[in-house]
Amino acid sequence: MxxxxxxxxxxxxxxxxxxxxxxxxxxxxxxxxxxxxxxxxxxxxxxxxxxxxxxxxxxxxxxxxxxxxxxxxxxxxxxxxxxxxxxxxxxxxxxxxxxxxxxxxxxxxxxxxxxxxxxxxxxxxxxxxxxxxxxxxxxxxxxxxxxxxxxxxxxxxxxxxxxxxxxxxxxxxxxxxxxxxxxxxxxxxxxDLGFTPDRSTSTGRVVRGIWSASIEHGLRNPPVRWVMLAAPFTSGVSFYTFYALQPYLLELYGDPDAYSIAGLAAAVVAGAQVVGGYLAPHFRRLVHKRTTALIGGTLVSAVALGVLGLTEVFWVALALLVVWALIGSAEMPIRQAYLNDMIPSKQRATVLSFDSLMGNTGGVVIQPALGRAADVYSYGTSLALGGAIQLIAAPFLIGSRRQHSPADVAVTVPGSPAVTAPPPDEELQR
The missing domain is CATH 1.20.1250.20 (MFS general substrate transporter like domains)
Structure with missing residues (x-):
């Protein structure tokens, strides 16, 4: 270098x-x-x-x-x-x-x-x-x-x-x-090295072009569309959970002024980001299809979140938080790889931005709804409801799986070209 x-x-x-x-x-x-x-x-x-x-x-x-x-x-x-x-x-x-x-x-x-x-x-x-x-x-x-x-x-x-x-x-x-x-x-x-700003096209035309490309290669592309439709439920619940765990952990710990304990939620997610990124390729090798990992991860993390909302023991809640955060972090690179393999290179950035918008839309609706549930019932109940909402994402991911996209069985080996899945008889053995 x-x-x-x-x-x-x-x-x-x-x-x-x-x-x-x-x-x-x-x-x-x-x-x-x-x-x-x-x-x-x-x-x-x-x-x-x-x-x-x-x-x-x-x-x-x-x-x-x-x-x-x-x-x-x-x-x-x-x-x-x-x-x-x-x-x-x-x-x-x-x-x-x-x-x-x-x-x-x-x-x-x-x-x-x-x-x-x-x-x-x-x-x-x-x-x-x-x-x-x-x-x-x-x-x-x-x-x-x-x-x-x-x-x-x-x-x-x-x-x-x-x-x-x-x-x-x-x-x-x-x-x-x-x-x-x-x-x-x-x-x-x-x-700005290697980049010359493009001011030849009006801002309005640029925005319209981005929107059209996002629709054409995103929502009109069936396997991509189903993944995007799952995003509001998984992302919206994740946004809420991350912030709701702060007062919930304090409540379980029994000391409302122990702010360092509240910081544990963010610390666990941070550690999971590092460990999950390392584990993702190993997690991927355990399954034949990427959607298997995504569907399984969604179900397990939803159950972990539901149990997390029901427990009254601080250390049990902390352990369940670790499980929830690790699964989410390990899933993310697999989801990114799956989407990227289904999107043309020229439209990749625009479609991924649109996918981000879909996820953020879930946060707009789900966060205040679950916050209201915490007001009326409790933080634990709101987290359990969040787990139930996350389960709604599973049928959409199953819909993407049923499209049989080549990206679902693609395997990328570092340092070598992407290779396809093993023959059908080997798949059955898995």
Missing amino acids: NTQARRIQGIYITLMLGNTLAASFIWGINTLFLLDAGLSNLEAFAANAFFTVGMVLFEVPTGVVADTVGRRASYLLGTVTLSVTTALYYLMWQISAPFWAWAVVSALLGLGFTFFSGAVEAWLVDALHFAGYEGSLEAVFGRGQMVSGVAMLGGSVAGGVIAQATTLGVPFLFRAGVLVAMFVVAYVLMK
């Missing part, structure tokens, strides 16, 4: 580390923070839903910014937007702001994250091609994911400890500070 390519990878790792560290400072205590600000469970999860609404609304427009203005510009706009909205969160907590203010600022937080999505990855690939890098992109992305997992683990635990030692608002100040530092780092180090 030449010196320039090594430097580009170093910048990418630094950006991933800083982004995840900044974000994760508040992941372990976000729900407790909103409840402490005077919001009900319904309002707290509705505020999270507005964050998801922001991501849905702004995903495509900010993608256009990255392609027409520049990836570096998009990243810098993201750091500014997130640091300002994070500071506004702290201010609203101080003054016990009304719900509508939380809704507006939460949507703007979603805007900030959409400036990041796709821009950093596109910047990396363009820059590495410019530098003449001939190695594996998977290796680079893998290192980035592992660094993100470690940063999330450290940031979420640190956020809980800081909140316990000070107040629930201080981790938000840490987050804003790290984002300001990342703006300086990106401004100095990040250059």
